[in-house]
Amino acid sequence: MLLRRSVRSAPSSLSASGTASAGVWRRKGVGRRADSLFAVLAALSGVLILGILGWMVVSTTGTALPVFGSQGISFITSSRWSPSDGEFGTLAFIYGTVVTSVIALLIAVPLSLGVSLFLTEYSPKRLKGPVGQAVDLLAAVPSVIYGLWGVFILLPLFLQPVSDFLAEYLGFIPIFKGPPSGLSYFGAGVILAIMITPIITSLCREVFETVPGADRHAAYALGATKWEVIRQAVLPRARAGIVGATMLGLGRALGETIAVALLIGSSVSIDASIVRPGYSMAAVIANQFQEATGDHIRALVGIGVVLFALTIIINMAARALVWRFNRT
Amino acid sequence: MSEKSPMVQEEGVDMPSPAAVVSRDDAQSRRPPVEQPVFSVRDLSVSYGKNVALKGVTMDIRPRRITAIIGPSGCGKSTLIRCFNRMNELIPGAQVDGQVLYHGEDIYAPGVDPVVVRRHVGMVFQRPNPFPKSIYDNIAFGAKINGYKGDMDELVERSLRRAALWDEVKAKLKKSALDLSGGQQQRLCIARAIAVEPDVILMDEPASALDPIATVRIEDLMQELKRDYSIIIVTHNMQQAARVSDETAFLYTEVDEATSARWGILVEFGKTGRIFTSPRDKRTEDYVSGRFG
Ligand SMILES: Nc1ncnc2c1ncn2[C@@H]1O[C@H](COP(=O)(O)OP(=O)(O)OP(=O)(O)O)[C@@H](O)[C@H]1O
Ligand SMILES: [Mg+2]
Numbered sequence: 001m002l003l004r005r006s007v008r009s010a011p012s013s014l015s016a017s018g019t020a021s022a023g024v025w026r027r028k029g030v031g032r033r034a035d036s037l038f039a040v041l042a043a044l045s046g047v048l049i050l051g052i053l054g055w056m057v058v059s060t061t062g063t064a065l066p067v068f069g070s071q072g073i074s075f076i077t078s079s080r081w082s083p084s085d086g087e088f089g090t091l092a093f094i095y096g097t098v099v100t101s102v103i104a105l106l107i108a109v110p111l112s113l114g115v116s117l118f119l120t121e122y123s124p125k126r127l128k129g130p131v132g133q134a135v136d137l138l139a140a141v142p143s144v145i146y147g148l149w150g151v152f153i154l155l156p157l158f159l160q161p162v163s164d165f166l167a168e169y170l171g172f173i174p175i176f177k178g179p180p181s182g183l184s185y186f187g188a189g190v191i192l193a194i195m196i197t198p199i200i201t202s203l204c205r206e207v208f209e210t211v212p213g214a215d216r217h218a219a220y221a222l223g224a225t226k227w228e229v230i231r232q233a234v235l236p237r238a239r240a241g242i243v244g245a246t247m248l249g250l251g252r253a254l255g256e257t258i259a260v261a262l263l264i265g266s267s268v269s270i271d272a273s274i275v276r277p278g279y280s281m282a283a284v285i286a287n288q289f290q291e292a293t294g295d296h297i298r299a300l301v302g303i304g305v306v307l308f309a310l311t312i313i314i315n316m317a318a319r320a321l322v323w324r325f326n327r328t
Numbered sequence: 329m330s331e332k333s334p335m336v337q338e339e340g341v342d343m344p345s346p347a348a349v350v351s352r353d354d355a356q357s358r359r360p361p362v363e364q365p366v367f368s369v370r371d372l373s374v375s376y377g378k379n380v381a382l383k384g385v386t387m388d389i390r391p392r393r394i395t396a397i398i399g400p401s402g403c404g405k406s407t408l409i410r411c412f413n414r415m416n417e418l419i420p421g422a423q424v425d426g427q428v429l430y431h432g433e434d435i436y437a438p439g440v441d442p443v444v445v446r447r448h449v450g451m452v453f454q455r456p457n458p459f460p461k462s463i464y465d466n467i468a469f470g471a472k473i474n475g476y477k478g479d480m481d482e483l484v485e486r487s488l489r490r491a492a493l494w495d496e497v498k499a500k501l502k503k504s505a506l507d508l509s510g511g512q513q514q515r516l517c518i519a520r521a522i523a524v525e526p527d528v529i530l531m532d533e534p535a536s537a538l539d540p541i542a543t544v545r546i547e548d549l550m551q552e553l554k555r556d557y558s559i560i561i562v563t564h565n566m567q568q569a570a571r572v573s574d575e576t577a578f579l580y581t582e583v584d585e586a587t588s589a590r591w592g593i594l595v596e597f598g599k600t601g602r603i604f605t606s607p608r609d610k611r612t613e614d615y616v617s618g619r620f621g
Contacts, residue, residue: 233459
């Protein structure tokens, strides 16, 4: 009995490959050629992707180089942006991008975790399908729709009243200091949160669903309540996936152009208060590219380079984080 | 079943039994003077959706024994063992009818919290399933959620010793449990189960994913554990059932020719020695002699 079992569990591929290679060591024919052809194609596509990436980096950096040269480090440390005077400090845009993205994550991540946990762990079967599909559908809505909806519906009904409220009652805290504006870091952050919540939710849901049933059962069998099962068995397994999903959402938030351009207020300034208008990197590129000339264009491309660098840095940080999680 | 015998208390002393068939394991077990069953199963049926998986099981599980559940694949062994700690509830559509009395109390009665049931009745699964945490945290998990206030280090050591794993892992308690071998992982799962101080331990084919040596270690461990715990084990392996258990339940699949519906029934239940040497039912005899299954 024991013997029989251990034989059965021996890798079956061994015998399969054994018979295949018996006698004929070199396999010829279409299959083999297709194999090498595919290998070449795969390698070529890999090189192509790297090539395009490299080309993009080199050409954009090249275009922006004169401005980098003339502005020096003040390109990213100064917030004086005056194209007519040839002054190109982009700190206000960097600040706006970072602040709106952080606001978006602070709202979207807890919300997404809640929704995805509800969908995977709590919701009755009847709700699971429709709600899940609605979430996936929301993830596919173009951002300009979010932007317009934000301006015409969310701004008067939610953003402006909430900004007013925050400034009025919590204005003593610097980040809520008035005079309040609906078009603000907060407004852009909220619309970003609404945009990235479906993506993060959808990904987290998949992550939670891949947590092995064995883990849950182990916890249940020890007398864990549902919440303890989630805390101890589901979330630890899903940590890396949650970070990954968050990073994807963050990536979208950092680069989001049109919805932010519509809601951030387009003011070249750095304000500690989130209910004040600001600007973001992608938004300024989109807004000013049409009428820009000469160094102004180069500066806008330079902003693109900085945004690209910022995205890469954040991505690498996320990878390091995921790597650390996977090790423990 | 043999009578209670208050005279015989010492370990290792065989008890004269009118049933004449006394298994090797019976000789080693200690008999408490008065013995109430840990579990009394009364007319238990389980169905998944419309399909009945198990019908009309009635049996008493005796304390501090190893009770084996054997039978061909699909006859409902896992279904039955999951009834003892209400794990069937986690399967959508599962429906349990009948009674499972734990020390006389119906664990399926309204108002009984399955979480509390599971704190008394631990379970070890077919595939070792340690959490992706350190060895230490795996043991500490159950104790923590059960509100254990004592010395955690001491509990971890005690549990690991009981599971015969301490010497192998004492130097790497903070290492991931997933780095252990399959057999070590399974013993860790046993340690994890006993760390919450259950009364009963359920094991669903605990050794079927393990090699023969790891299997023997688990079997030895079960012999150790039955001094303090009642153990119910599902096994495919009849030699294993014969080696380790005191009592054996044989389940078999009944088929309704008209509808070709299939469900499991309890064919025979009794002392392991008797089930294997002089089964009363033809189907049991065929099964234990390897004629089918
Ligand atoms: N989760 C489930 N959902 C639906 N039906 C199930 C489920 N688990 C088991 N069954 C059905 O119940 C019957 C008994 O299954 P069970 O797993 O209890 O058998 P078993 O004796 O443990 O088999 P094995 O020896 O192969 O593990 C089978 O017909 C099976 O198809
Ligand atoms: Mg089974």
